[in-house]
Amino acid sequence: METNPLPLHLSHVQKTSLIINRTHSLLHSTALATLIYYRSSTIFQTLKTRDKPIFPLLFLSISELILSFIWVLCQAYRWRPVSRTAFPDRLPEDEELPAIDVFICTTDPNKEPTVDVMNTVVSAMAMDYPVDKLCVYLSDDGGSDVTLNAMKEAWRFAKCWVPFCRRFGVETRCPEAYFLEENHGKTDWRSDFLAEKEKVKEKYEEFKKRVMRIREKVSFMINQDHPPLVEVINEKGMKEEVDADKVEIPLLVYVSREKRPSLPHHFKAGALNVLLRVSAMISNSPYILVLDCDFYCNDPSSARQAMCFHLDPKMSPSLAFVQFPQKFHNISKTDIYDSQLRSAFTILWQGMDGLDGPCLSGTCVYIKRKALYGSLMKEDVDIIKLKESFGSSNDFIKSLGRHYKLNHGDIWSKMLIKETLILASCAYENQTKWGKEVGFLYFSVAEDYFTDFINLHGKGWISVYCDPARPGFLGSSTTNLSDLLVQGTRWSSGLVEVAISRFCPLIYGPKQKKKKISVLERMCYAELAFFPFYFIPLWCFATIPQLYLLNGIPLYPEVSSSYFIVFSFIFVSSQSKHIQEIFSTGGSIQTWRNEQRMWMIKSVTCHLYGSLDAFIKRMGMREASFLPTNKAVDDEQLKRYQMGKFDFQASNMLIVPAVALVILNLVSLFGGVTRMVVINGSFNEMLVQVGLSFFIVSMSFPIVEGTVVRKDKGRVPISVSILSAVISMIYLLLGSLIIMYW
Numbered sequence: 001m002e003t004n005p006l007p008l009h010l011s012h013v014q015k016t017s018l019i020i021n022r023t024h025s026l027l028h029s030t031a032l033a034t035l036i037y038y039r040s041s042t043i044f045q046t047l048k049t050r051d052k053p054i055f056p057l058l059f060l061s062i063s064e065l066i067l068s069f070i071w072v073l074c075q076a077y078r079w080r081p082v083s084r085t086a087f088p089d090r091l092p093e094d095e096e097l098p099a100i101d102v103f104i105c106t107t108d109p110n111k112e113p114t115v116d117v118m119n120t121v122v123s124a125m126a127m128d129y130p131v132d133k134l135c136v137y138l139s140d141d142g143g144s145d146v147t148l149n150a151m152k153e154a155w156r157f158a159k160c161w162v163p164f165c166r167r168f169g170v171e172t173r174c175p176e177a178y179f180l181e182e183n184h185g186k187t188d189w190r191s192d193f194l195a196e197k198e199k200v201k202e203k204y205e206e207f208k209k210r211v212m213r214i215r216e217k218v219s220f221m222i223n224q225d226h227p228p229l230v231e232v233i234n235e236k237g238m239k240e241e242v243d244a245d246k247v248e249i250p251l252l253v254y255v256s257r258e259k260r261p262s263l264p265h266h267f268k269a270g271a272l273n274v275l276l277r278v279s280a281m282i283s284n285s286p287y288i289l290v291l292d293c294d295f296y297c298n299d300p301s302s303a304r305q306a307m308c309f310h311l312d313p314k315m316s317p318s319l320a321f322v323q324f325p326q327k328f329h330n331i332s333k334t335d336i337y338d339s340q341l342r343s344a345f346t347i348l349w350q351g352m353d354g355l356d357g358p359c360l361s362g363t364c365v366y367i368k369r370k371a372l373y374g375s376l377m378k379e380d381v382d383i384i385k386l387k388e389s390f391g392s393s394n395d396f397i398k399s400l401g402r403h404y405k406l407n408h409g410d411i412w413s414k415m416l417i418k419e420t421l422i423l424a425s426c427a428y429e430n431q432t433k434w435g436k437e438v439g440f441l442y443f444s445v446a447e448d449y450f451t452d453f454i455n456l457h458g459k460g461w462i463s464v465y466c467d468p469a470r471p472g473f474l475g476s477s478t479t480n481l482s483d484l485l486v487q488g489t490r491w492s493s494g495l496v497e498v499a500i501s502r503f504c505p506l507i508y509g510p511k512q513k514k515k516k517i518s519v520l521e522r523m524c525y526a527e528l529a530f531f532p533f534y535f536i537p538l539w540c541f542a543t544i545p546q547l548y549l550l551n552g553i554p555l556y557p558e559v560s561s562s563y564f565i566v567f568s569f570i571f572v573s574s575q576s577k578h579i580q581e582i583f584s585t586g587g588s589i590q591t592w593r594n595e596q597r598m599w600m601i602k603s604v605t606c607h608l609y610g611s612l613d614a615f616i617k618r619m620g621m622r623e624a625s626f627l628p629t630n631k632a633v634d635d636e637q638l639k640r641y642q643m644g645k646f647d648f649q650a651s652n653m654l655i656v657p658a659v660a661l662v663i664l665n666l667v668s669l670f671g672g673v674t675r676m677v678v679i680n681g682s683f684n685e686m687l688v689q690v691g692l693s694f695f696i697v698s699m700s701f702p703i704v705e706g707t708v709v710r711k712d713k714g715r716v717p718i719s720v721s722i723l724s725a726v727i728s729m730i731y732l733l734l735g736s737l738i739i740m741y742w
């Protein structure tokens, strides 16, 4: 037989970026080395002569070292950025495509609106893939009747939605998004299409109404104390007969694992592991698409695109997953909070793709089932060993076999459902390796990152980043400061947990030499784990130079010194690199300002709290928690976000540090400048400190405006302003006293 000469996919190294990046690395690292030399020599000199305050110098030097350290790690992303193209047209016939299980996780109907979750479910069922090779599972960690009942409605609606999409080649297969679109990109306005569309639209409205009614009638309390429930959704038990009986749609399964308040349930990772086991009994597909409940399928061909990589005979044996970027449908033009996570999903993931592949991002990813099962899968292992790893279910162990064939008649059998209930129970994982070596790992709340680093890349698997022009999936991002900072705190906590453990990417290594991760790839994981530590330099830079500015004491070289040039160069060079990256990925100066600002705000709040949380957990003083991100929109807050106005309605803990630092910088800027003008005119020595405060204040304009000018509900509350002012005044007063009398 002749083999297909055309490749399923192509990759190319981004040459221009590569040259710019490496040149910049060289120049910038030389400047950093000079800076470190300058700092260490001044410190030694100061220790001898004692003519300058030593403590602030030490703090600043440590901060500069931390920034330089993270910068060095970042260079790994810049080493060899790659872009890829897939050619789904070249895939084999449908009969030869492998099956895919879609795992969707939801947990709280209050924070995750049911209609949206069902839209995700329906969009996955409507993907452009053979119907009998798709199976959609929804894990409901809320154990709520609302979700189960709404799923039955979704299934019924899918019976008309899926055939409609397939017949007319609809591109947007998330119904809510489709009916919101003005023009459906179709030139074909045949009357049968229009008539059908009207009909489907009516059904969709009816479906939404029913779901809303369910939400009103059925209690949507989250139930954290209940037995497991697995239900294959079908006609049986439905009140009305579905007219289109014979329409084939993908299988839809509801899974609510057992929950007991006294037992740990390991959040999303726990839910995914249950899905892995339950699905093994029902469809056991070799590939799995993992989706958060708010990420709908935007391009129905994403599965075929992913298969271009998974079915490439050269790549396939070592390929664990194909990651799509997280993109969002609710980003406003101004995107004041950098909700689109631009740098991660353009620069970082493409950079890793040129090494051993991008980091698992929790959602929008096609994973090979076998890769998640761990290393035992490769050899012929005896049954006792298998049971030690995977638990006692004989049926599950059978499903691991290479030649295992599911009997589709089984799907409805009582025996099988009984087995899935055992697999979804709390006790099943006791004394097994689930969560430790098998499946998604429980050690960190950043389960995606950790599972990937330890179990996938850590075991020699590679991954691929697929970022086509039409986004494969669209999610809803946080659009208010409070949600954003709460989410950021969880991420930081999960990542720092890894950084300070024995799994720290800089030291952790699997025993087998062959499977070592490359140094550059390891640096990328380390950068992710360590970046919350930005909180240390940012806190220092926002407090120490200011205190000394107010007291007229210089901490940086004077303008006439050649080291002044080094400091200025480092600042200008890092900012221009950032701007260059933003421009090359389609951003504007506004994007730069937003990202800088959010980096500063996040570093002094959620990165600090996340890191503290990780340390406290490490000392065993707190248990892990996972506060799901709110996806329900508050209309007023949304309006402010769309207008580009900051919303400061958040807990004091999250807002006060940022406001206090801005006040502190304002005061020392005015105080310092006045002092320079009136008293000693030491402009030459103080320029860096003045510049730093000025930069912070001007970047924080929305905070100043929110404190002083604004009157609307989203302003900084008066109590927060007063509290922040008091805190910053106490700091400046006490600090100045110590400087004067020590």
Ligand SMILES: O=c1ccn([C@@H]2O[C@H](COP(=O)(O)OP(=O)(O)O[C@H]3O[C@H](CO)[C@@H](O)[C@H](O)[C@H]3O)[C@@H](O)[C@H]2O)c(=O)[nH]1
Residues within 6 Å of the ligand: 105, 106, 107, 108, 112, 139, 141, 266, 267, 268, 271, 291, 292, 293, 294, 361, 362, 363, 445, 446, 447, 448, 487, 490, 491, 494, 626, 627, 628, 629, 630
């Ligand atoms: O106990 C839980 C908690 C969460 N979830 C689900 O997990 C998903 C992600 O949770 P979300 O609240 O949306 O967190 P985010 O911070 O927005 O999620 C990002 O960060 C997580 C790691 O912290 C990753 O797992 C996600 O894929 C990634 O999108 C959602 O579908 C939840 O329903 C559960 O199933 N059970």
Ligand SMILES: [Mn+2]
Residues within 6 Å of the ligand: 292, 294, 629
């Ligand atoms: Mn989310």
